[in-house]
Structure formats: structure tokens, C-alpha cells
Amino acid sequence: MQSEGRFTPRYQREPARRVFAAELREASYHFKDGEDEKSPTYVLLPTGERCNRVLIIGSMTQKEKRGDQNIFYQIRVSDPTGIFFVSATSYQQEAMTQVSKIDPPAFVAVVGKPSVYETPDGRVFVSVRAESVTVVDKEMRNCWVLDTAESTLKRLESFGTTEDSKTAGEHYATNPEVYRRMVYEALAQITI
């Protein structure tokens, strides 16, 4: 309804981006939007969109409980293109108690924040800190694959035209063909 700049900005929750494991794995460039301590941090997706939160629906294949005093869970969630590394620590109590009750294999929906880590030997590694992990069914997993395929294609279509995708062009050797093929193969794996 409003378009004029002088209206007070409202707090906007960061949307949860839909991204396949094979793409998120390639992300390495991250940045902060603004100087403030509380400014959101983003991981830049190779197909050219900033991402502060993701939604993943896939199969939880592994669950490991780690830590002595500070217990946390590391889980692996697989989608048709690869694996997401997801952690649920005591900072996200809700996600941790949810994970504690789930036994793999199970279809799960994960909402969380991606972050980029650098290992001592210089390798870059993306993992997702879960805010919530819920058991869902295969139907929802299929919906997510379709949704993520469409989102990825949409990003590829506007690649090179948006601010974020221009930045992505500078930081990644994004080959749209590779991602199109990834989308195709992900969709082809859905059997009903």
C-alpha cells in the first residue's frame, strides 16, 4: 500500500531460501549488511541471491550427539543433489530437543541459518544452524524439491541482472548450465 521512502521501516523477518545441497556446498562468500553489531549476515548463493535463512526438506540420514558439557547434535540431511550438514546446539534449545526425539532415517523439515566455516587447512565448509527440525512426510519432501527447483531456476533466469547476482558473478565461477542440469536431475529423482 505504501511506496514512499519516508514511512518508518518495519522489522522484516528474513525469508528462508530454497536451495539444493549441491549449490549451498559451493557457497563461500559471506557478508554483513550494515555496520551494526546486529546487522544480519548473509551467505551469497552461487546462483546469485543473499541468504540469511534456509528451508531444507530431506531425509535425515545420520544423527550424532557430541560434546561433554555443551551437548549438541550434528545431523546430515540429504536431498537429491547431496548432503546438508546441520547442527543443533544448546543455543537453539527448541531444535535440540526436537532432534533428540527423531531417529534417522526420517523425512525432516529444517529451518536454519547457514554459515561458512574455514577449516585450518583452508577448506571452506557450509553448515546450517537449525532453528527448528520437524518430522514431515515424503509428500512434503517432493513439494520442497519442486519448490527448490523453481526457486533455483528463477535465480538463474535473473542471473547477471540483480545486484546480488552480479556480486556472485565476481566471486564464483557460476556456470548456469551446471545448475540447470542439477535441477533437472533433482526433479528426475522424484518418483511417485
Place this chain on the structure above:
Amino acid sequence: MDLSEAAERISRKFELQKVKIDPSEVEKKLRTLVEDFGVNLSEAEKTVSENIARDHNLAAVPAQSSEMREIGSLLPGEWVTVEGKVVGTAKPASAAIRQSGIITDTSGAIQFTAWERANAPLLEEGKWYRIESVVVDEYRGMPKLNFHKGTTITEIEKEAPVMPQMTKVADLRPGVASVKVKVVQEWEARHERILQTGIVGDESGTIKFTIWKEEDMERLEPGMVYNIFYATVDEYQGRLSITLNGAKCFPDEEAEITVGTGAATIKGVIVNVGPGSGLVRRCPVEGCNRVLSKRNYCPVHDVQDNFRNDIRIKGVLDDGTTARNILMQKDVVEAVTGLALDEAVSISQEGPLGLDDVFCRIRDAVMGRYFACSGSDLGDTFLVKDCTLLTFDKDRHTELLNQIGGELNAE
């Protein structure tokens, strides 16, 4: 007009440009010009203003107070003279304000505020006034006239027809506007000073309205179409609403409007079920219905022995681009979770974690799932009237496979 008034006016004028000028200094300069050099006051005022502007490297002196302007063209920060007809006055909300109201000419309408210390005469509705040296201020994005000590108000003889221009709800901006709308919804007043609040709308959309309790203010009748002249459009946290105090509302019994209710369907995944979801207790006092705290405390009616159980979801529906707050009430929650209110109540009484058990049941039933929600947009929350779990779209799947497959083969 005396020297101190002119000095006050000059220092205010510069204050608008963020330059602090001591009025007594200004007065001294004026006095020198007027009393020692025989300059007339208006000329002295101009000279002093220009000198101060030059001293502070201000390129332009703010608009001259003598400039006669059309009300519709006023911008915040200007210093103007206007002629207009007072079309509404309202009781001030604060003792510091003597009078507030709306003044209009053929070009538009604007709200005015006469501060108590400005010592301005009370204006009468229906009369024309010439208002000299008045400041156009901005309050929450809405231009407003502020009368101050240096403002001169004279009643004038003028008969010009001022016809309010009607605005579509979707085109409303902060300020003063006239609309033809239907009363769509009436809400329970959440504040004892509110006489009535709810939603009005026309074909283009809907907007929240409020009438504050005041003498002679009447409630609107739900379902009735009204011509509302000179309502105040406010903006708060990015949302617009209209206040009808000071406005003129005329029912139009002949008219019928098909309201664009803002009814919409949004699709996405529920990515958050927030605090306040699950089983809640509501205040039993008639017309209150507020959610009670854990100790059954109502913010208005104190501790209640009784309460009414209710179940709701305050969540976020996210389509990958936008995350929207949604609110589901009892019927929708029961349908979508399969958990009836009675059952939720007994879980809360018998389960080991009480209310938390209900919360988890509800959360686990809806989180991470694709839904199509239809309902109405209340601004920062979408009220869900009906909610369907989405299923896998086979046709879209086949279509996409063929499309990308074709593209890949073509290369």
C-alpha cells in the same frame, strides 16, 4: 506586531533548518534597526533573517511568511500564509493543545494544531480565516499546520465553495482525506478511550478506522456506506489508519459498495510457530477477551478466577521470498492440526509438560509443511480463515522436467 514576536519568529524559522538562534540576540538586532535607524519592522525582520542566513552559510532563507499558498501544495518545513475554511474542530488530546482541527481551501485540506502557549483565538467551524506566518510541520509523515506565538489569525469574509475531493482507500496517504466507504468490520475496543474501531473499505481496499471517545461522536453502523469528509490519515509502523474525530460522517443509505476486502490466498511453508501459540486463557469479562498471563492476570481487569480456553497459532508463512506473520484461530487450528480444543485442555492438565505439550503437538503438526492460506490481510498479520495442506503438483513437475530437459538437449 512587536519586536519580541518577530524575534521569536525568526529564531523558529532557523530552528527548522537546525540552526539555534537566541531570540534575545535577534531582538537586539531588530531593536537597533527599528529604534535607532527607523527601519520599519517587516524590513528589519527581512534584513536580520538574511544576515543570519549568510552568517550560517544557509543558501536560501526559508520561505517568506508573507507568501500566500494553496493548502494542497504545502510541504513540511515551510513557513507560509494560507486562507481557508475551518471544516472541523476536535477536542485536543492534551492540555498543551488549545484546539486542533482541519482547514481547507479549494486545493486541499490540512490539520492544524493551536498550542496553548501560542495564545491563538479559537477558530469556529464553517468560517474563513487568513492565517499568517504559520509553520508546516510533519508528524508521523503527515503534514500539519502549527500555530505559534507569531502566527496572526484574522477572520475573513469569503464565500467560495470548497468541495472535498474523494480519495480511494488504496491511494490514501498520511494527511487529511475524504473517502466513501462501507463499514466492513467492527472490532472489540482494546482501549477504554476508544469508542469504536474496525475496518472500512471501498472497491480499492480496506483500512482500519478509529473513533476516540468524545462528546457528540457517534458510532458507525456496520454494513452502512458513509461519505466521510476530512478524516485524518495516520501512519504508524508502516501501516495506515484513519481517525474520524474531527471528520464529518454522512450515511448514504442508497449506496452500496462491493468492498475489495483484501481477501487473498497466500502459499508457503510454516517456518515458525511462535510464542503465544497453543492453548491460551482469555479474560471472561464481557467484551474483553484479552489473553491472560500464566497467573490469570488480565492487563485491564486484574486477576481473574475464571477464564475461557482458546487455541491459536501465531506463526510465519514463508514462500522463499517473503516471510509473513499469520494468525490462525480456533476453528482453523482444530482443522489443520486435528487437535480439538477439549483434547488440548485435557493434554495440558494431564501431560507431564502441561501447556508445552499442547504447543509441541501443534507445532509438530504444522511446521515445515506447505499450505495455501486464504484470509484477510490485517497489515502486519495475515488472518487465516481457511487453510489447506498442499500436495505435490505432478503436472508442474512433468512440465518443468520437459522444459529443462528440452533446453539441455537442445545444446
